[in-house]
Amino acid sequence: MVDHEMWGSTPARGRTDRLVAAVVWLAATVVTAVFLWILADLLRHGAGQISWTFLTAAPASAGRAGGIGPILVSTAWILAVCLAVALPLGLGTAVLLAELTSAEDAFGRLVRRSLDVLAGVPSIVFGLFGNALFCVYLGLGFSILSGGLTLACMVLPILIRSAEEGLRAVPDEYRLGGAALGLSRGKILLHLLLPAAVPGLIVGVVLGFGRAIAETAALIFTSGYVDRMPGSVHDSGRALSIHIYDLGVNIPGGETNAYATALVLVAILLLTNTAASLLGDRLRGRHAES
Amino acid sequence: MSTARRPSGRSRQWTSDRLLVWTLRGCGVLTGAVVALIAVFLVVESFGALSGVGLLRFFSDPSWHPSAGAAEGTFNLVPMLLGTLLTAAGAVLVATPLGLFSALFCRVYAPTAVARPYRRLIELLAGIPSVVYGFWGLVVLVPLIARFRPPGASLLAGVLILALMILPTIALAADAALSGVPRRYLRGAAALGLGRWATLSGVALPAARSGIATGVILAAGRALGETMAVLMVCGNVVEMPASVFDPVRTLTANIALEMAYAVGDHRSALFVSGLFLLVLVSGLVLAAESIERRKVVG
Amino acid sequence: MKNAHPLVQTEALGLHYGRKPAFLDVSLAVPRGAITAVIGPSGCGKSSFLACINRLSDLLPRCRVEGSVRIGETEVFDPGTDVVALRRRVGMIFQKPNPFPLSIRRNLELPLKEHGMRGRAERDAVIERTLTDVGLWQEVHDRLDASALGLSGGQQQRLCLARALALEPEVVLLDEPCSALDPISSGVVEDLIVSLRGRYTVVVVTHNLAQARRIADRVAFFWVQDGAGRLIEEGEADQVFGDPRDELTAAYVGGARG
Incomplete structure (x- = not known):
């Protein structure tokens, strides 16, 4: 982690060294202060608002009053659709890239390159694409299904990268040992590689979940704005992030509930991120031991 | 030895393996096709x-008055293109030193x-949703700026918020690049009696240069594509800004604002701006990747 | 012992990693039921040679094989050959013991199930028999469901041997099976290898000359020439060690080189 023994031998001395040290400390202080400012602001204005009623009730008066019950349900549905599609597809591709294609395989390189580009595609472009393909071309309209499918395209690169890393961390002896016993590739994968790669897979799911739940721009014209309780995946549903945007920008007097909703969203994200990083540490720790 | 139990032709497993391989190839084709499909x-x-x-x-x-259609409407995207480039460039200028120092x-x-x-804090900053920023x-920020120079919603506000958002990308990339600097370089610098800043500026940062550059380019891509x-x-006014306190509208904001009611040529023009963004960002990603590759070779 | 009934036969066999050859032009006949030791310095392609016999070479990156290997009537590198069935006939033990991160029982069960042994009672019988064969039953019968990774290095290697023998292979390949073990475990495993004589056709790669002398019926000596491993001499163990025909062999087994 921190290489102090490495830097211990390079002494800080002279005016330049002291100046640089001061600037570095200052920068770190500013960044920390801004982070705490945002967090404190959210807590100060949002925490008082949060209650069981807020989490379960329907929004009233365009969101100024009432709660976020239907919005949480819509968010959960969108995420469920997203992961239900992205998980199998992403896992399959990760296995393909990690186990069945070598570094110089042209097909593997092409898939990898296109995933790199996909990871950089702006979310508003995903929104345009999702609107054109799912809402219009496939006729799904503004719906949870359209939003979830759009997000699935978006989280694929994250899922695949983590799953691939998890698979690559599995020692080769399992592959060779399995093959020498005449186990088929499928059995080696199912019984030996995937169980050993589980931590990496979980990290991928958590990161993908985080990216999806934070997303707004891709959902504006795919899952839409409707803040009623969705009846099915074909209904439009408003995600948490869209609710924050709408309350903040379009609804005068919506700030308090926007703060509370933002706090809920950030709390969910902090929890999942912490879980992912703890798991990641455990994964790396185990890797280092062996 | 149980010769009888041995399958004579191709075994059951062999067939199921074929099926597995083709299923996985199918997954690969599908995920690989998403980018192509978007394009x-x-x-x-x-x-x-x-x-x-x-x-x-x-x-x-x-x-920019596109709703009248191709014949009567006007379609100048330059102010928005400029808005996008200015906010992104400003954010990179602010975030690069802060990220590097971090x-x-x-x-x-x-x-x-x-x-x-x-x-951990930097990682958490990276996880905060753009809509919350x-x-x-x-x-908070817009009223603060408005106290000095109204209206507050401005290029400056955009630059500062974007800088905060892309700072973690730069900081984490630079951190990883610094950790990859071979220890023998540092030991060599110590043996020459170099001070800490001399070691950093003369040895460590140049050695970590390509990793840091990759991080900055990816951060620039994020800034260009950010919407919320x-x-x-x-402020979203379609105008050339005269100072950092003037409002601007970016390509991404333009799409988000007008997509809801755009039809015909107007809608199509929004897709053109999306295409611009895609080309811009893909170019940056591929550039970052080529830097990364050169590092592996060199 | 005369080499009249070879079970494994290689013809002008060679293996390259990318453009670099590991070994070239090896033609060797391995007699049925005997222990054949492959000796030579490290880097002479012994292990790569072994990997060709059960086509584990398929899994090695950037690797290309030329020539042929025949086991009985089966052409190993024929594109129509069922690799899974082939590897069932040819068991393999690696230098570093590689039990799977599963229970002791699951380690043995997994390949048995895969190869079509459905009945639980039948499997349990095989597990007990093979664990007894490798002298492990007494030590582990009361903790079959504990993780195999909790066993000592020697026990792990014997478990791996049991796992391979449970499939009733015809050929057993051993790649430096003792070199990662302490001297006592090494002795136990060596005795086990000797006990395989007659029942299985054994090919063991070792750089331990004393071990080869103790256990081998036949010996094949590899040496690096012109940047690639080559088969210099092979024959009855007594002849290769006692009266080598090639001066390289003489120098190596005499301890002068390598």
Whole structure:
């Protein structure tokens, strides 16, 4: 982690060294202060608002009053659709890239390159694409299904990268040992590689979940704005992030509930991120031991 | 020896393996095709405007009033393109030193007990949704700027919020690059009696250069493509800004604002701006990748 | 012992990693039921040679094989050959013991199930028999469901041997099976290898000359020439050690080189 023994031998001395040290400390202080400012602001204005009623009730008066019950349900549905599609597809591709294609395989390189580009595609472009393909071309309209499918395209690169890393961390002896016993590739994968790669897979799911739940721009014209309780995946549903945007920008007097909703969203994200990083540490720790 | 139980032809497993391999290839083809599909849909949807309006008019028309259609409307995207480039460039200018210093703080200057939580904090910053940054900018930063120079919603607000958002990308990339500097370089510098800053500026940072550059390029890509934060704090007026306190509208904000009611050539023109963004960002990603590859070779 | 009934036969066999050859032009006949030791300095392609016999070479990156290997009537590198069935006939033990991160029982069960042994009672019988064969039953019968990774290095290697023998292979390949073990475990495993004589056709790669002398019926000596491993001499163990025909062999087994 921190290489102090490495830097211990390079002494800080002279005016330049002291100046640089001061600037570095200052920068770190500013960044920390801004982070705490945002967090404190959210807590100060949002925490008082949060209650069981807020989490379960329907929004009233365009969101100024009432709660976020239907919005949480819509968010959960969108995420469920997203992961239900992205998980199998992403896992399959990760296995393909990690186990069945070598570094110089042209097909593997092409898939990898296109995933790199996909990871950089702006979310508003995903929104345009999702609107054109799912809402219009496939006729799904503004719906949870359209939003979830759009997000699935978006989280694929994250899922695949983590799953691939998890698979690559599995020692080769399992592959060779399995093959020498005449186990088929499928059995080696199912019984030996995937169980050993589980931590990496979980990290991928958590990161993908985080990216999806934070997303707004891709959902504006795919899952839409409707803040009623969705009846099915074909209904439009408003995600948490869209609710924050709408309350903040379009609804005068919506700030308090926007703060509370933002706090809920950030709390969910902090929890999942912490879980992912703890798991990641455990994964790396185990890797280092062996 | 049980010769009888041995399958004579190809075994059951062999067949199921074939099936598995082809299923996985199918997954690969599908995920690989998503980018192509995005490009195809953007091009197809852009086609109306590109053929009806023509590429040139997106730069030469007097203003942006696209809802009247190709014949009567005007389609000048330059102010929005400029808005996008200015906010992104400003954000990179602000975030690069801050991110770099943050990485140096973690790896060199801070004691372990401080460095660890600081790194966690950077990771958490990376995880905060853009809509939350945008909302905070809207209710805290914009009124703050408005006190000095109204209206507050401005290029400056966009630059600051974007800088905050892309700082973690730069900091984490620089941190990783610094950790990859071979220890023998540092030992060599120590043996020459170099001070800490001399070691950093003369040895460590040059050695970590390509990793840091990759991080900055990827961060620039994020800044160019960001929608919500700039949409909420930049004021969204379609004008050339005269100073950092003037409002601007970015390409992304323009799409988010007008997509809801755009039809015909107007809708198609929004897809053209999406295509611009895709080309811009893909170019940056591929550039970052080629830097990364050269590092592996060299 | 005369080499009249070879079970494994290689013809002008060679293996390259990318453009670099590991070994070239090896033609060797391995007699049925005997222990054949492959000796030579490290880097002479012994292990790569072993990997060709059960086509584990398929899994090695950037690797290309030329020439042929025949086991009985089966052409190993024929594109129509069922690799899974082939590897069932040819068991393999690696230098570093590689039990799977599963229970002791699951380690043995997994390949048995895969190869079509459905009945639980039948499997349990095989597990007990093979664990007894490798002298492990007494030590582990009361903790079959504990993780195999909790066993000592020597026990792990014997478990791996049991796992391979449970499939009733015809050929057993051993790649430096003792070199990662302490001297006592090494002795136990060596005795086990000797006990395989007659029942299985054994090919063991070792750089331990004393071990080869103790256990081998036949010996094949590899040496690096012109940047690639080559088969210099092979024959009855007594002849290769006692009266080598090639001066390289003489120098190596005499301890002068390598």
